Amino acid sequence: MEEVPHAIEEIKEKMKTVKHKILVLSGKGGVGKSTFSAHLAHGLAEDENTQVALLDIDICGPSIPKIMGLEGEQFLEDNLGVMSVGFLLSSPDDAVIWRGPKKNGMIKQFLRDVDWGEVDYLIVDTPPGTSDEHLSVVQYLAAARIDGAVIITTPQEVSLQDVRKEISFCRKVRLPVLGVVENMSGFVCPNCKKESQIFPPTTGGAEVMCQDLQIPLLGRVPLDPHIGKSCDKGQSFMIDAPDSPATLAYRSIIQSKCVCESCEFTWRRGQKVI
Numbered sequence: 001m002e003e004v005p006h007a008i009e010e011i012k013e014k015m016k017t018v019k020h021k022i023l024v025l026s027g028k029g030g031v032g033k034s035t036f037s038a039h040l041a042h043g044l045a046e047d048e049n050t051q052v053a054l055l056d057i058d059i060c061g062p063s064i065p066k067i068m069g070l071e072g073e074q075f076l077e078d079n080l081g082v083m084s085v086g087f088l089l090s091s092p093d094d095a096v097i098w099r100g101p102k103k104n105g106m107i108k109q110f111l112r113d114v115d116w117g118e119v120d121y122l123i124v125d126t127p128p129g130t131s132d133e134h135l136s137v138v139q140y141l142a143a144a145r146i147d148g149a150v151i152i153t154t155p156q157e158v159s160l161q162d163v164r165k166e167i168s169f170c171r172k173v174r175l176p177v178l179g180v181v182e183n184m185s186g187f188v189c190p191n192c193k194k195e196s197q198i199f200p201p202t203t204g205g206a207e208v209m210c211q212d213l214q215i216p217l218l219g220r221v222p223l224d225p226h227i228g229k230s231c232d233k234g235q236s237f238m239i240d241a242p243d244s245p246a247t248l249a250y251r252s253i254i255q256s257k258c259v260c261e262s263c264e265f266t267w268r269r270g271q272k273v274i
């Protein structure tokens with residue numbers, strides 16, 4: 001037990017070279033959290049002067065190595081580093097069946113023992129829900145100050161319901177909510193450009209929920225089947241389809257963050273919600 005406060009101090013020291021730490025959360029699985037985390041990392045790293053690190057703590061289902069086209073390697077570009085438990089498995093098909101303490105130990109090792117170097121943004125992709133991994137990363141980074149969480153949802157009530165739980169978790173552990181991204185939000189037909197709602201928002205979608213909870217809606221990313229194709233190839237969809245509505249949505253979300261060097265990072269300054 002004595003070990004945890006000690007590790008928190010060590011991690012605080014290690015994180016001195018990491019400017020911003022952003023957790024990516026979702027209530028439900030399969031809503032596009034890892035895809036968003038990967039594209040946030042790609043998008044931020046397009047500026048070659050920005051150092052980005054992507055840490056995948058979805059220990060039982062690490063999909064970041066595949067999405068980033070890194071099965072076996074740990075670095076992508078000079079300014080974009082990736083770490084995942086997926087790199088430690090002998091085969092991508094290996095199952096990780098770990099209890100809480102072992103997961104916590106792995107997260108501690110990732111944060112404390114990886115040589116992160118000078119990093120502008122550390123993006124942490126988490127498993128769905130609120131479990132050991134979330135508590136652990138929040139606890140270990142407690143003294144190192146996390147900027148906040150971005151929460152990914154689809155427009156359906158079944159996903160939004162779990163987002164409310166996620167927000168309640170954030171409030172309990174005093175993790176600021178930077179905002180919500182509504183993913184798979186409408187489908188723009190590539191031929192006629194008409195938008196249809198594949199997953200209709202029965203309760204008003206993320207927009208109404210964000211208004212109710214006074215949380216920023218960072219943007220909406222439409223459904224595009226080519227996103228899955230790019231991810232399967234380990235490529236950035238933003239490079240593969242630079243003019244698509246989904247790319248424009250990713251870019252608008254990424255660009256809306258405050259880039260001012262001197263100010264304290266918030267997605268939209270002054271709107272950080274605890």
Ligand SMILES: Nc1ncnc2c1ncn2[C@@H]1O[C@H](COP(=O)(O)OP(=O)(O)OP(=O)(O)O)[C@@H](O)[C@H]1O
Nearest residue numbers: 029030031032033034035128184222223224227228
């Ligand atoms: N906007 C989108 N349009 C179309 N497909 C998408 C979109 N976003 C994500 N996907 C696809 O949805 C599937 C689930 O995405 P992803 O693995 O990122 O979800 P996740 O929330 O991280 O899931 P889990 O938490 O279970 O790991 C993937 O096949 C991905 O390619």
